[in-house]
Amino acid sequence: MIEITIGAISKPMEAKKIKTGDWGTEYPVVDIEKCSGCKSCEMFCPDLCVEVVKENRKKYAVFNYDYCKGCGVCAFVCPEDAIKMEMKEIYKLEVE
Amino acid sequence: MKYFSAGHGACPGCGLPIAVKNVLQVLDGKCFVVNSTGCLEIISSQYGKSAWGVPYIHSLFENAAPVAAGIEAALKALGRKDEGHVVVFAGDGATADIGFGCLSGVMDRNHDIIYICLDNEAYQNTGHQQSGLTPLGEATTTTPVGKMMPGKLKNKKDMVSIAVAHGIPYVATSSSGFPADIRRKVKRALEFEGTKYIQIHSPCVTGWGVDGKGGVIAAKLAVETGLYPLVEFEYGKLTRVRKIKDRKPVEEYLKMQRRFRHLFKHPMGKQIIEELQRIADENTRRYGLDVKRK
Amino acid sequence: MMKVVRGFYSVAHAVKTCKPNVISAYPITPQTEIVENLAAMYANGELENCVYITAESEFSAASILVGASAAGARTFTATCSQGLILMSEVLINAAGMRLPIVLVNTNRALSAPLSIWNDHQDSMFMRDAGIIQVYVENNQEAHDLIPQAYKIAENSKVLLPFMVCMDGFKLTHAYEPVNLHTQEMIDEFLPPYEPVAKLSVEKPLTFGAYAPPHIYMEFRVALQNAMERARKVIEDVFKEWAEFTKRDWSGHIAAENVDGAETAVVTMGSITSLVRDVIEELRKEGKKVGLIKLRTFRPFPNDEIKKALEDVNKVIVIERAVSFGNEGQVAIEIKNALYGGNNEIYSFAVGLGGRDVPRELIVKIIDNVMKGKVKQGFYFEGVHEFREVIP
Numbered sequence: 001m002i003e004i005t006i007g008a009i010s011k012p013m014e015a016k017k018i019k020t021g022d023w024g025t026e027y028p029v030v031d032i033e034k035c036s037g038c039k040s041c042e043m044f045c046p047d048l049c050v051e052v053v054k055e056n057r058k059k060y061a062v063f064n065y066d067y068c069k070g071c072g073v074c075a076f077v078c079p080e081d082a083i084k085m086e087m088k089e090i091y092k093l094e095v096e
Numbered sequence: 097m098k099y100f101s102a103g104h105g106a107c108p109g110c111g112l113p114i115a116v117k118n119v120l121q122v123l124d125g126k127c128f129v130v131n132s133t134g135c136l137e138i139i140s141s142q143y144g145k146s147a148w149g150v151p152y153i154h155s156l157f158e159n160a161a162p163v164a165a166g167i168e169a170a171l172k173a174l175g176r177k178d179e180g181h182v183v184v185f186a187g188d189g190a191t192a193d194i195g196f197g198c199l200s201g202v203m204d205r206n207h208d209i210i211y212i213c214l215d216n217e218a219y220q221n222t223g224h225q226q227s228g229l230t231p232l233g234e235a236t237t238t239t240p241v242g243k244m245m246p247g248k249l250k251n252k253k254d255m256v257s258i259a260v261a262h263g264i265p266y267v268a269t270s271s272s273g274f275p276a277d278i279r280r281k282v283k284r285a286l287e288f289e290g291t292k293y294i295q296i297h298s299p300c301v302t303g304w305g306v307d308g309k310g311g312v313i314a315a316k317l318a319v320e321t322g323l324y325p326l327v328e329f330e331y332g333k334l335t336r337v338r339k340i341k342d343r344k345p346v347e348e349y350l351k352m353q354r355r356f357r358h359l360f361k362h363p364m365g366k367q368i369i370e371e372l373q374r375i376a377d378e379n380t381r382r383y384g385l386d387v388k389r390k
Numbered sequence: 391m392m393k394v395v396r397g398f399y400s401v402a403h404a405v406k407t408c409k410p411n412v413i414s415a416y417p418i419t420p421q422t423e424i425v426e427n428l429a430a431m432y433a434n435g436e437l438e439n440c441v442y443i444t445a446e447s448e449f450s451a452a453s454i455l456v457g458a459s460a461a462g463a464r465t466f467t468a469t470c471s472q473g474l475i476l477m478s479e480v481l482i483n484a485a486g487m488r489l490p491i492v493l494v495n496t497n498r499a500l501s502a503p504l505s506i507w508n509d510h511q512d513s514m515f516m517r518d519a520g521i522i523q524v525y526v527e528n529n530q531e532a533h534d535l536i537p538q539a540y541k542i543a544e545n546s547k548v549l550l551p552f553m554v555c556m557d558g559f560k561l562t563h564a565y566e567p568v569n570l571h572t573q574e575m576i577d578e579f580l581p582p583y584e585p586v587a588k589l590s591v592e593k594p595l596t597f598g599a600y601a602p603p604h605i606y607m608e609f610r611v612a613l614q615n616a617m618e619r620a621r622k623v624i625e626d627v628f629k630e631w632a633e634f635t636k637r638d639w640s641g642h643i644a645a646e647n648v649d650g651a652e653t654a655v656v657t658m659g660s661i662t663s664l665v666r667d668v669i670e671e672l673r674k675e676g677k678k679v680g681l682i683k684l685r686t687f688r689p690f691p692n693d694e695i696k697k698a699l700e701d702v703n704k705v706i707v708i709e710r711a712v713s714f715g716n717e718g719q720v721a722i723e724i725k726n727a728l729y730g731g732n733n734e735i736y737s738f739a740v741g742l743g744g745r746d747v748p749r750e751l752i753v754k755i756i757d758n759v760m761k762g763k764v765k766q767g768f769y770f771e772g773v774h775e776f777r778e779v780i781p
Binding site: 125126127128130137138141142143144146148149150151152153154155156158159162163164165166167168169170171172173174175176179180197198200201202204205 | 411412414439440441443444445446447449450451453454455456457458459460461462463465479480483487589590591592594595596597598599600601602605
């Protein structure tokens with residue numbers, strides 16, 4: 001027996017269940033030293049998976065790899081060039 | 097963010113969630129979202145997997161505007177006007193084509209809503225068919241490139257002028273390549289009572305034929321070539337534009353996207369590129385976009 | 391208070407007493423006067439907590455109500471014919487979203503050719519939509535049905551759009567004495583609308599989600615279940631109204647003299663009055679004829695029809711529409727209800743596009759069937775013989 005709602009009305013924010021982090025072939029790596037905490041990446045990220053946090057007076061970007069699709073927009077918009085897109089291990093080909 | 101969730105199904109680098117999350121943030125979640133059928137709706141509102149943290153309704157393809165008008169009316173009648181702003185997110189097809197009549201009625205009656213057209217320049221969700229806001233020369237699946245035809249032969253419908261002609265208080269264009277601009281314009285729109293129309297150029301990586309970051313790059317180039325002017329009208333008067341320093345030639349914008357690349361090879365392509373440059377020049381002249389050099 | 395009023399006024403007055411929050415209006419003959427009367431009431435400040443919107447098309451008018459209803463408002467509109475068909479996409483959507491929108495459909499023929507006159511083609515077209523349909527015979531019944539429609543539609547076991555069907559011109563424009571509702575009376579009968587779920591910032595919900603194959607079907611079954619539950623809710627509200635006002639319109643069907651009848655005539659809408667009159671004359675002559683006035687068309691009262699007509703030899707369906715490529719829709723549904731029985735069923739489509747149905751025609755129809763002069767089947771009656779030519 002399953003439960004369905006009247007008129008297919010859905011509860012909010014259930015998309016969180018879907019971890020889209022396995023979509024991308026690349027992932028962003030932030031150089032915390034270079035990061036100025038400007039929030040450009042946070043403002044742009046289409047997948048809402050980067051947040052600027054503050055730790056000991058230092059602001060820097062933290063990524064949530066559960067959802068990151070590896071689009072690379074963050075790396076492109078970062079004014080400090082602090083983000084680099086790295087290829088995920090499983091996609092690295094061994095060339096003999 | 098508690099207004100829009102990660103885990104939605106948008107393509108990597110899609111311009112739609114960039115626009116949406118910035119709009120919702122400015123509204124601080126105090127809003128009722130009406131969304132027409134299209135990419136945004138499909139990626140965010142599957143049953144049991146909704147990405148929305150604000151009250152949201154999707155009805156049909158062409159009726160987002162009147163549904164929003166109905167919500168506005170209900171809030172007024174029930175004494176709940178201060179509960180939140182009514183916002184529409186509708187694609188370019190839903191706005192300029194199938195929903196055009198309904199939108200005109202809503203603008204004519206000046207309902208107090210913010211209507212945001214997310215313009216990715218084609219019916220992208222169904223696989224990239226041309227819409228009224230598809231630009232001249234674009235290859236779509238219903239205006240494909242062939243021996244006789246070089247893609248779409250007509251340019252974008254001027255929705256900005258149409259909106260202004262309805263006499264609504266605020267009309268603006270913005271771009272997912274400039275989210276701070278989106279925020280400023282939504283904030284400004286809130287200061288008016290009546291229908292506010294904001295058209296946001298929203299890159300589609302899959303449809304435009306670019307890679308993940310290429311969408312944002314293309315969106316910025318669209319503005320920097322003058323092909324997508326960022327303007328603001330208040331009560332019919334042009335009040336503000338985003339000026340362009342060192343305007344780039346349209347080729348730079350066109351050659352980076354698969355949807356225009358054929359223009360560099362097709363026999364009719366050169367003509368179209370020239371026409372697009374003329375359009376960019378005309379936009380620049382009309383809205384005063386070039387920074388005057390001393 | 392008894393007053394001689396036109397049908398459209400009796401509708402507008404009834405709607406006013408139900409205190410709608412959002413009314414959307416678009417003109418179409420012959421319902422226009424309903425929304426005009428409501429506009430006049432609105433302009434006079436007689437509609438409290440109400441916003442009246444002049445939409446730019448019926449499609450828009452219906453869409454406005456979808457948004458309003460989802461936000462928790464009680465809603466109303468009126469339409470017919472081309473307007474009903476134009477809003478069909480929205481109404482079907484509203485049924486799926488389980489929004490209790492109430493609308494009056496002033497039955498009118500479908501184009502082409504254009505006709506502003508009465509028949510049932512428009513609402514018959516919508517019978518698959520998941521919208522409750524009840525047909526009225528006269529203006530008092532229409533006036534009475536409106537508050538009942540809200541009570542039924544807004545019942546949490548139902549939550550479906552409700553279409554009050556009244557014959558265009560024949561009822562809307564006719565002057566009839568109507569006992570008009572008082573506000574106190576309707577305040578007692580009809581509580582304010584309490585939505586089970588609504589658009590609210592406090593409790594954000596997602597309306598109108600899309601359902602992939604693994605879950606879509608359950609929602610459609612749920613819609614069917616709602617229609618099935620509506621049977622009892624409709625019956626209960628009909629009974630409650632009868633007790634409350636002492637005006638008993640009966641149930642899903644009104645069976646008159648069907649017990650022991652050899653022939654029964656089934657009709658819907660205003661033509662029932664004429665048919666009843668003819669049958670009374672026949673009964674005076676000793677003929678065993680009965681009448682079934684079909685009121686609820688959706689959900690279709692299969693059990694009631696079967697029970698009433700089981701032992702009736704000849705069933706005559708007199709109807710006002712046809713499903714092209716088959717036959718009259720009421721006959722199709724009656725046949726379905728009586729499947730497995732021994733009845734002879736004769737169906738006659740009359741009065742399309744407002745074609746006058748004179749008394750003699752009804753007499754002839756019933757006479758021919760009773761005397762065995764026609765075979766079982768489907769017939770158009772009251773039509774000139776014609777041949778089609780190229781102009």
